[in-house]
Amino acid sequence: MNLSPPPYRPKNSFTRWLDDRLPVIRLLHDVIGGGYLVPRNLNWLWNFGVLAGIALTIQIVTGLALAMHYVASSSEAFNSIEGIMRYVGFGWLIRYGHMAGASLFFAALYIHMFRGVYYGSYKAPREMIWLIGVLLFMLAMATAFLGYTLVWGQMSYWAAQVITGLFSVVPFVGEKIRIWILGGFSPNAATVNRFFVLHFTLPFVILAVVGLHVWALHRKGSGNPTGIEVQKPEEVVPMHPYYVVKDAVAVCVFLLIFCSLVFFYPNAFSDPDNYIPANPFSTPAHIKPEWYFWPFYAVLRSFTVNFMGIPAKVWGVLGMGLSVIVWGLLPWLDNSPVRSGRYRPLFRCFFLFFLADMLLLGFCGKQPAEEPWIRLGQWASLYYFAFFLVILPILPLFEKTKAVPFSIDEAENKRTDA
Amino acid sequence: MPSSEKSLPKDMDRRDFLNVAAVGLTGIGVCGAAVPFIAQMNPSKDVAEQEKTEVDISSVQPGQTVKVVWRGQPVFIRNLTEQEITEANAVAMSDLRDPETLEQRTKAGKNNWLVTMALCTHLGCIPQGGNAGEPKGEYGGYICSCHGSAFDTAGRIRRGPAPTNLTVPPYRFISPSVISIG
Numbered sequence: 001m002n003l004s005p006p007p008y009r010p011k012n013s014f015t016r017w018l019d020d021r022l023p024v025i026r027l028l029h030d031v032i033g034g035g036y037l038v039p040r041n042l043n044w045l046w047n048f049g050v051l052a053g054i055a056l057t058i059q060i061v062t063g064l065a066l067a068m069h070y071v072a073s074s075s076e077a078f079n080s081i082e083g084i085m086r087y088v089g090f091g092w093l094i095r096y097g098h099m100a101g102a103s104l105f106f107a108a109l110y111i112h113m114f115r116g117v118y119y120g121s122y123k124a125p126r127e128m129i130w131l132i133g134v135l136l137f138m139l140a141m142a143t144a145f146l147g148y149t150l151v152w153g154q155m156s157y158w159a160a161q162v163i164t165g166l167f168s169v170v171p172f173v174g175e176k177i178r179i180w181i182l183g184g185f186s187p188n189a190a191t192v193n194r195f196f197v198l199h200f201t202l203p204f205v206i207l208a209v210v211g212l213h214v215w216a217l218h219r220k221g222s223g224n225p226t227g228i229e230v231q232k233p234e235e236v237v238p239m240h241p242y243y244v245v246k247d248a249v250a251v252c253v254f255l256l257i258f259c260s261l262v263f264f265y266p267n268a269f270s271d272p273d274n275y276i277p278a279n280p281f282s283t284p285a286h287i288k289p290e291w292y293f294w295p296f297y298a299v300l301r302s303f304t305v306n307f308m309g310i311p312a313k314v315w316g317v318l319g320m321g322l323s324v325i326v327w328g329l330l331p332w333l334d335n336s337p338v339r340s341g342r343y344r345p346l347f348r349c350f351f352l353f354f355l356a357d358m359l360l361l362g363f364c365g366k367q368p369a370e371e372p373w374i375r376l377g378q379w380a381s382l383y384y385f386a387f388f389l390v391i392l393p394i395l396p397l398f399e400k401t402k403a404v405p406f407s408i409d410e411a412e413n414k415r416t417d418a
Numbered sequence: 419m420p421s422s423e424k425s426l427p428k429d430m431d432r433r434d435f436l437n438v439a440a441v442g443l444t445g446i447g448v449c450g451a452a453v454p455f456i457a458q459m460n461p462s463k464d465v466a467e468q469e470k471t472e473v474d475i476s477s478v479q480p481g482q483t484v485k486v487v488w489r490g491q492p493v494f495i496r497n498l499t500e501q502e503i504t505e506a507n508a509v510a511m512s513d514l515r516d517p518e519t520l521e522q523r524t525k526a527g528k529n530n531w532l533v534t535m536a537l538c539t540h541l542g543c544i545p546q547g548g549n550a551g552e553p554k555g556e557y558g559g560y561i562c563s564c565h566g567s568a569f570d571t572a573g574r575i576r577r578g579p580a581p582t583n584l585t586v587p588p589y590r591f592i593s594p595s596v597i598s599i600g
């Protein structure tokens with residue numbers, strides 16, 4: 001179906017003049033304005049891409065402000081942040097905003113990703129959107145880790161030690177790579193400096209990759225909850241004003257939650273140990289990452305014995321790496337011809353169980369490395385990988401899907417009639 | 419037609435060859451230029467050449483462990499008790515993930531002095547068991563609370579994700595009561 005969106009028409013002589021020389025308004029019109037046609041049946045889960053974008057903007061703006069006061073040095077970093085909290089005008093607001101923003105960024109990303117899994121958003125012809133999205137997720141993880149170390153509290157220091165330790169599993173040159181990344185034998189002055197530079201740079205890389213994500217999205221158009229492609233002009237509405245206004249409502253709710261966190265629960269997601277300055281000679285009794293890494297941390301800890309001639313440590317790191325990479329393989333793991341989970345009853349059960357499993361994994365990752373959490377984490381990891389690598393590929397072989405309607409119109413009319 | 423052109427593959431004329439050569443050389447040049455930018459991230463000289471650490475161990479009582487600093491990293495120096503030595507020697511090699519005897523991990527005639535890096539070989543946390551009052555784990559040596567690795571009285575890995583025994587750094591006794599690490 002080739003829909004012809006309403007073209008951009010400059011309204012006055014200035015915009016006509018500008019459009020001829022640098023068509024930036026036309027670009028906006030085509031990308032997020034009346035020139036982008038979107039299925040009319042999107043539900044609220046389709047708001048989280050924009051919300052992630054808003055969170056990224058909050059992070060960049062608060063981050064730029066923080067960078068004007070932060071001192072990237074192992075002796076000054078911790079104190080400079082306490083200075084931001086106490087002496088810099090509105091420093092407390094900006095820093096708490098940056099902390100809450102990080103959590104909400106990941107919350108939005110996770111909902112956005114689970115939306116994609118449930119509605120099969122990754123399936124042909126939208127694989128590139130999905131792949132770029134997984135890349136964005138990885139970049140966000142790297143940026144969050146780097147930023148967390150900058151505080152140079154106890155958790156920061158030991159996060160830097162443990163996460164760079166992951167590289168030591170590379171055969172032969174692992175330890176060399178670890179030392180190269182750190183610029184020393186353990187996290188030190190050079191580490192803070194380079195991590196600051198990278199933490200400052202990566203968000204702009206993310207911004208550029210978001211551009212690719214949106215570009216790929218516009219090539220094939222937005223999906224929708226039915227998973228049926230648009231066939232008639234009546235099934236779409238222009239992005240502006242319809243979804244721009246709907247997104248604005250979502251942004252209001254989002255900012256409400258953001259402000260509640262900043263003003264009432266600023267340390268809800270932070271670890272008290274990170275308010276102790278970094279001490280290279282004492283590891284906190286219970287180290288754990290920020291909440292958005294807990295599920296992957298649980299996978300890392302689930303490998304406790306050597307098997308198949310490969311040490312437990314290597315399995316753990318491989319397992320954790322695979323637990324992220326496997327998201328990128330989804331378009332090729334799930335071969336069901338039916339796109340949306342709405343018409344796949346069996347998939348829906350496994351998906352809900354997968355959601356619960358993610359929460360359980362996260363819970364295990366939060367707990368100390370003791371029983372029963374290790375054993376529970378192992379079972380949860382097993383289902384995590386089984387869902388991606390076994391259940392999704394073989395499900396289409398015996399799943400009896402519901403009848404998929406012929407068009408978005410038919411599907412939505414049926415829903416409103418019922 | 420110059421004879422040199424005849425040696426080129428059929429579908430490749432002189433212009434193609436020049437293109438490939440120019441792009442190829444540019445690639446090599448870029449790789450060369452990248453070397454200093456990658457190398458600058460290695461530890462700088464003042465970090466890399468941190469000297470030896472000398473430690474007076476005369477005041478370390480049997481059963482006591484001290485933590486010292488070498489190259490910015492913590493090192494355990496443990497004075498093993500008779501019982502801990504007996505325990506370590508009683509372990510069958512087949513029970514070990516990284517088989518080593520206490521003898522191999524200490525200096526001859528100084529079997530009671532266990533000198534190891536105080537960094538878990540899994541991901542580099544400092545295991546507990548070095549300070550008085552800390553848990554030593556079920557094997558009586560050290561326990562890493564980060565990811566649950568337990569070490570015995572010879573600092574050997576017994577349980578958990580760590581792949582190898584606690585690393586023994588290069589050191590020597592420069593007198594009966596002073597060791598030099600590094």
